[in-house]
Amino acid sequence: MTLPKPEQPWRPAPETLSLAIVLTYLVAAAGVWSGLWGTEWAAISGELHQPPSAQHWLGTNRLGQDVLQRLLAGAATAFEVGVVVAVSTVVIGASIGGVAGFFAHGLIDGVATWLIGTIDAVPFYLFVAAVAVALRDWPGAMHLAMILSFWTLTARLVRTETMRLRHREFILAARAGGLNTFRILLRHIMPNLAPLLLVQSSLVFVAAVKAEVVLSFLGIGLQDSISWGIMIAEASQEILAGHYGNFLAASLALFGLVLSINRLTDRLQERIDPRTHASAHRKLP
């Protein structure tokens, strides 16, 4: 006779919780994009520095703007920046890295490697500041600066993997079958690198969100928008006077999103392709 096994209370797996958190952020951002909430982030809807209330759940800031509205609009900004930079970076990095790796040690590879090395040699924030000043009237200046900086790591990884794959039998067979380089890259090499690119794009997403916050805090980020970085910069004016609303709201929101995506990325990586674990964890700025 055996005792019945005691029932374990259901606990969500950590990645389930992370996924739920990311989805919550995504819903918050989607609400802003579809005009359901967060559209009045610039409006002055109350008295200045009001504490949380039924009307202003997270209180108001120095101007009487609703902190929650700004937080939600900031979530949309974070996703916009993250997705634009991540997708662009991975597309550019994969294209250049793939071609360079396929023609490794040739002229194209030499030029690509030199370009990657040159860009990597410029300190990130200096580079972004230069781009921001040069294109100061263009709202996409910060995005462009991040894309120009971030694609190099993806390119390096893709180049290495492509060099490894290009001598495999299925590639040689494709060549013998008369497929051109472009088709080989697109139909045979890139699908094999999909797990790597997926993980890489999530890492770039997180890096872009964090970089945006830092750049906006420094005043060289978004100019005519709202972001968590701008809220934290505003908080630097308020916390000494004992007003913590902006600071807590924006920094906790950033913390939650970054932590959750990092956690998801780890799990994703382990499930899809454990081999890439080490290489994909190289640090972005």
Place this chain on the structure above:
Amino acid sequence: MSCIRLAALCLAMSAMAGCQQPDPGADQSEKVYRHAIDGAPSSLDPAHADNVYAATLVKNLFDTLYRYKYLERPYELTPNLAEGFPEVSEDGLVYRIRLRDDARFADDPAFPDARGRPVTAQDVVYSMKRHFMDETRSRGAWLWRDRIAGLEDGVEITDPEQPVSGLQAVDERTIRIELTEAFPQFTHTLAMALSAIVPREAVEHYGQEFGVRPVGSGPFVLERFDQSLAVLEPNPHFDRGTIQLDEEGYDADRHAGYGLAAINGKPYPLLDRLEIHFITEPTARWSSFESSRGVDVVMVPPEMADRVLETRQPLSLQPSIRERYHSLTGLEAGFVFHGFNMANPAIGYNDDPQRERRNRELRCAMRDAFDWSAKNKAFYHGLGRVFAGVIPPLLDSHDPQVAENSIAHRPERAKERLQAAVWQGESLPRLTYGLEASVQQRQMFEQFRAWMQAVGFPPGHFQPRPFASFGEYARAIGQRELDIFLLGWTLAYPDAQYALQLFYGPNAAPGANSMNYANPEFDRLYERAASMRAGPDRTRLYRRLNRMVIDDCVIIGSLARTRLHLWKRHVRMLPDREMVGGFFLRFVDVSDDRP
């Protein structure tokens, strides 16, 4: 809660990183005073010193013929580089000024053997002439254009040797200046940073770099200058005897507790090293001030008002603040306002008279939508004094009777105006709003935009254009690139003429008339008032001019800020920068009990 405080502290520290640390070159045994101002000048050339940031340094690196007495109130002129007050002819047109014989320029490679030479009358003539030379790109020519004979509108000096009939060096030490008409405030202009005396050798030696390699005969020489810090050291050639406090307007009762008596009879400058920290963010300035190794003086930022003030009416400080710091409060001799660029046909003058009338209604509507009370509360402790027009309350000619419609928040009236002038939605012009790249300026923009959206401006119709420094911002205004801009105007002398000149047609940008206001009737009355001596007639005229500015909706304004200065107890000074500008820095002393 301690975690929150720690995080808050980290955040504040990061905000002020790079701007509060004392310069590593400072020696502990030296008398060092660390001053703080809220913006960085882009040039230290006197010809570009039309803002308080540049003027603060220029008045200490160069000499002006006159300056204001350190402590005398109301403000009073005293000779500086001049030996005495000018001899003025009966008709008020001819001024003879004699220079003191002991003034020398600081040593510099621009001079033969790198040795500074005596300042001469020829230097004074050259310094004024160069404002009218194209390559100087002066921001001060408006000060004397049409006032000094031979420098009429359109005249350009192409050669420093080119004679100007109203500007002559009679001998090595005597200058003769002839005006086109009486200008009672003329001597005051000779105390402004724009009139500081420069040596021709240095200007020609350094060319465009003269703005960052200044050479003058003032009490200090420049040791270091960048966007965060200027370090000044005493000019060994500067010898003006000893401080006579009685002559500077010292009053034992009024100045009790400041420790100023200790500097009486001492030669000046009194410091071994003067650091001027440019810290844009108010809370970063405050954090630096609270740090033992940070700046020695601060203008209290609005965020700190609740911690610093015990009561607002009457104004009194918390006992702990009174105990730890010296303080000085008072209304500024100036004001802040938002200006419209009247040269832009989309918002100002237009060839089509009907559009011009609609533009006026548009500007007036924006003024009605503006909420000075809210702005005062959010950014000026709620202690600023909002007033109609541009003659600040500090002046006798301030008009308390003028209607206050122009400073009332009337969003409904704004909507009516827009509707009546057929302005709606997308038909409203898209306008560029200039700002310095700081959190506070960005918030001011957001506040402005929110008010405008509330009366019908679509989102996105105000395009913010941030500038990294005040110098860049001022340059853009001078080049008429901005449609709406926030400006502060500090009076250089206690006369409404100095404020009204902001609207005098010939002073249009890059001169002081940043609004590019061009009203012939205003110009005619202004010219008449400018040659009148102080009295009821002139006051009446000033007030009429003030009403014209209000009626034409050229600006949204104004507000005079209440200055609330705190400084550390070991520093002996009275940091009143109104009118006196940076002149007070030569009299700052630091006691030996510096912590």
